[in-house]
Amino acid sequence: MNDRNFKIVVSGDICINSLQWITEPKSSKGLNWQTHLNMHSALKPGESLLLAKLVALATGTSVISPQIEDIESNLSKEILRSTAELELFSVHGSGKNKDKVYRVKRFLGFTGPVSGMPKLLPIVDDNINADIVIIDDENNGFNSNKDFWPLAIKSIEKSPIVLYKMNNPIGSNALWKHLEKFHIDKTIVVINSDDLRSKGVNISKSISWEKTAQDFVWQVNNNPNLAFLVDCHHLIVPFGLEGAIYCTNKGKTESQLYFLPSEFEGESLKETQGKMYGLTSCFVAGLARSIALENSNNEDLSISIGEGIREGIVAAHKYFINGFGRDVEEYEFPNPSIFVRCKNDTLQKELVQDVKIPNLSANYYSHWYILRDKSSTNLAEIAYDIVKNGVKSALKFIPIAQFGNLQTVDRTEIESYRGIKNLMCEYISKKNTVRPLCIAVFGTPGSGKSFGVTEVAASIAPGLIEKLNFNLSQFRTLLDLISAFHRVRDLSLEGKIPLVFFDEFDSAFEGKLGWLKYFLAPMQDGTFREGDSIHPIGKAIFVFAGGTSTTFREFCGEDIKDENDNKKFLLEFKAAKGPDFISRLRGYVDILGPNQTDPQWDQLFIIRRAMLLRSLLERKVPHLISDDGKAQIDNGVLRAMLKIPRYKHESRSMEAILEMSMLTNSRKWEQSDLPSREQLRLHVDEEQFLRHLMHDAFFSEKIESLAKAIHERYRMLNSDLDPDFIVPWEELSEDLKDSNRDEAKNIPNCLRKINYDLVSVNGNPSFIEFTQKELEILAENKHMHRYRYRKDDDWKYGRVKDHKKKTDPALVHWESLPEEKKNKTYEMVKVWPEILAKANFKLERVKSLNTYDY
Template sequence: MNDAGLGFRGKEKGRWPAAVRRPGSEEEGPWFVLKMAHPVAEGHLWEHLICKCPERLVVVVAVDALRYGDVHISRGVSWEQTASDVHWELLQNSKAKSLACCAYVVVSFPTVGAFLLSRRRADSDPKEMKPEGRIFFDPEHIEDTWAEVHPGSMVGYTTCMAAAIAYKIATSDQVDIHVISDGVQAGLRAQRALHENGYVERRRGDTLVGLAPPYTAVAKAIRKAVSELQFSYAEMPEQQPREQSSKGQSSKQSSNARPGWWTILKERYKDEEQDKEDALLRVATEIVQEGPEEALKHVPLARFERLVTVDRREIEGYRNVRRLIVDYLQRRTATVPLSIAVLGPPGAGKSFGVRQVARSVSKDIRIIEFNIAQWTDPEELYEALQQVRDEALSGKIPLVLWDEFDCNLGNVKLGWLKYFLAPMQDGYFQRGGHRHPLGRSIFVFVGGQFSSMKELEEESSRSDSSNAGGSKVRDFVSRLKGYVDVIGPDPIPATKSSSEHEEDRGDREDKEYVLRRALVLRNILEYHAPHLFSKRDSKDLPIAPGVLNAFLSIPEYKHGTRSMEAIVTMSLLAGRKRFERSCLPAEAQLDLHVDGKEFLKLAQNPAVGTPAEKTSC
């Protein structure tokens, strides 16, 4: 049934099909697939179906139809956040919770993903079963990002999803979550077929008589074999509620608290808990040798030009920053700088990351960088702000990297912060008794002392009354519009909270650091040693497994990603077709960046999971 909110859901039951008026009882009777439009979960048709046959009802609804009804679902942050939002809203929001009484609810994110809430399982009574969530997703895209590559929109995405699910039900002996899941996969393929083919011309002879949906292409996509599926999926874990409300304020645990922190990456390897480190090391090996798109087919990853990350915290941070920049560029009337902070340990790749994000938005953004640690007088800051003003007056929007903004000014801790407050808040700076408007610009504050926003905020509470730095930190943070905590290539200490979500992570041991290292190493080698990828268009990297093991397994890089890059550029790779152990620098040179003896020892052993044909050194 296609309920477009145009009157079919009203009181005139005589217009409803006989099967709807007399739907049977309990397990006897037909299955109903209801494509629902805004306003959701309203009307006589809905009340009739949810009362008479909820155990045989499948609802298909577009995510924007829910959003129009004051259902809060984040857009384009991460698939984990999306799944958590939909799951919570369907179960707790009074405007949508009746949907959760159905056997299955499918929330469609056209062309990129879908969320399935299920109350039915072969071994469970649907009336007593706790709702289970499953997120289907494109690992390389999220809402809006696929549309950037494939611009435009079509009418009929949700119809494609409903048609695919109906087809799978109609051609199956029994209906279970596997059938519905197959329908969701087919629906996503059908949505892409609709988008990519567009409407086709209907002709009578040589005369154009109208347009029609691409029925043949859509039907072909729905009938595709299961082995050709291109979308991944993940089950939402059973979680304890977070002890924070959605506003971040402390609250008592309750059944309606939002779910805690989880990652699809961690869920992917939860069944291999005993050998999780070995499993992650195998994946890291594949990332370096074959590329992230090949090795990480079933987990979300984000790419911004040369930057690739698989860590949920970084994905959410960078995507939020990118959205802020895009929105700022579109607001022509903005006169106050957009202020963003990027924090992380030294050598984490903070400046590199934000540069790549900016370039993914527009190649025309002018990037200017100042290292505040080299300054000794506020007059130098005013000269820098004048450069920013000149750039803005030329018609360009400068993106200014204020590197090490959190350094001391003389003996004053965080002494530079107070000089940024007026430019951040009012968009001007005072010099020589005159006010100088800055114009449109983007300020990115790159930290050098604090590894996370949480650490920076804690600094204000540690400051006593004799140190004004504490209040300036609060004033500074209040002017920020967003931030990113960059993690870096080394494991996060188990006793250290890297973000506000740390207490939600359960197992605090950071085992995913090998994946971060693998992504960085692959990027560095593609940039500094492209000749190693000898075959044209080849993504395979010839590297000795022992060398790879050393890069991935060394306990610590003294200077973060800078150390990884230094070891690669110090290695004798010119004219080589393979990264051998003999290419590595001497132990004394390695000691600048790692424990040289330990690094060379690790290089004697192949990495876990390296294929036999690639183990020769």
């Protein structure tokens, strides 16, 4: 931006950051001090002084602000000082790149004035006509000292855009009351999410973007600590370096989530990468860049804020990556490159996605998926794309959680696995822990209970955690369990953290749930008894995998509806020490697997199948993945693997079908490579599987009969037309027959627009009637398909329909089609379910992601 008439004022609390770092001796010769570790220090601007420099770099303007010409010479003891210890850290968290930069190892604290408030500085050449005022309020005195406020906001006659970076989110300070009274329309409040949490605002962290977003919406609407923001027109809350929420209130509150699909809050900053101060300030500078640019062109403020959030997220990333450079004394800080777009940047602005946060009722709180709102296609098409082109290609704009080899986009699984990961991370980092971390995992046999938790653990500490497996249904006496505890203890004494799977822990032993009571002491005290001896187990992670219960609710009896049955279960559960066992658990996961768990809520099962199938192809038969990442798989095989209603043994069945197929020397997974019907019967309903497999062939066989049926319907509706068009099928020209065949072939594509799929069945099924809205969508699609077909066949618009001259008065876009023609198109479409049923095809509803099915 080079508009010299655009004026920006930056002010706020003042702080100087004192940086300290140590370097190795440069030589073994010379003066004595040169042969020892060298201690370095430097003074850098902080708070509003740093923010002013960042805004100047971001906007390219000469920012009006407080100034200290020479920090080293003119630093007053009355000015607040922050001290931080620096160290060299890897530029990127992977550690693959050997390049290192200085970042903060630890913050050592503040040095304040001997008495009174920290010193504030006046704005040099303040301008009452400022277009943008940016305030850094760190709650160190500026918000209560009106003498230092910018003239543009002290004047009630001016209306600048105000960017208010608020560190202490309370509504009692004088500055906020002034802004609320005189400048609220154009005030944009920026509050860091961790600052909100420190004030008792309960927003989940690093679980899922959906949960974080909905927690935020609930807190804004209900938390009294945020009541002072009720009239705030623009509120922005950054969530780490990975996302932000923009909340607007112009009579109606609406919230928009901006996020990085491949990251969750806090994931960009690894412990091994150090820390940086000023991240939120850099975000605000990126935001100011967009607002200044767009508003100098008189753009809508909300639009420029949205673009500014993207700018801010990218800028904060680059600011962190650059740190203080390889040489603190030589590096220009802050660096101008932060706001210069480069092709080599690890993060591009286009990768930052946004989605509107719905105000869902409590009943549907957990059923909002970003995947639903970010996709314009139905689930089946997304699933096909995942298998064909890979997860990252098909879902590059959707939140994906990855734990080792496990990938998931299902919100329920993401939240469960991330909850377990957070528990494990916290447990591993703690010292002197005497009891095991206990979690439970439920799911149907073959759903992948062991795989999921193992991959989560491996993603945290692959060299430290070692897995042990024990199946309690195979234990015959208590001595078997004691022997298992000894193996756990031995591994712990070796310095490892055992990841211990107790499979089928809910199996019978001395009665129903008989093993539970023998785990209570080890879970609570971290010890086990052998005769008169008590042995410590050591640090370990116990994973209790259900065998008879497929969900946590089922294990607890929460799904039992009958009152008498419920009472009986609770008595037995209490006698088996079930409540005591649950009280010692710290988390649980319900593994969903590739089968549908609930007809109403679980619509993402086909996505789980697709991701599992893609993973199996990559791991088991990588030669079927081409160099450009495309899976070589027949459409019929793909359809059958994804659309079969149920796998008898969940993921094991999917894997078995792949392994039984003859693919060693194949270049593509063809239908002929599949196992025999008898082998398929072990894992699926082979009749249903083969019908899905042969769907395209079945439909191709019916094209001719469907085309005839379409033509007969056309004849009935258009008896007044040229005889050339309404003759019986046998007398129709080949060109017109082909036109009808093409329309028949297009029926499945049209049906997918209203989320219907065709399923081949035995016999003639009953058929449905389309709703008016569905008819309108189908009719428009049918007409436009015919329009394009005829255009390609050199037809053109004409006032009279003439087959020889290839003219047609209906060869116009749908919007221009006369109502009479539209009505006839509706009538043509209405007959589709009937003619399809006669051809042994049933219409089956498939779930769409862009509509809520509540």
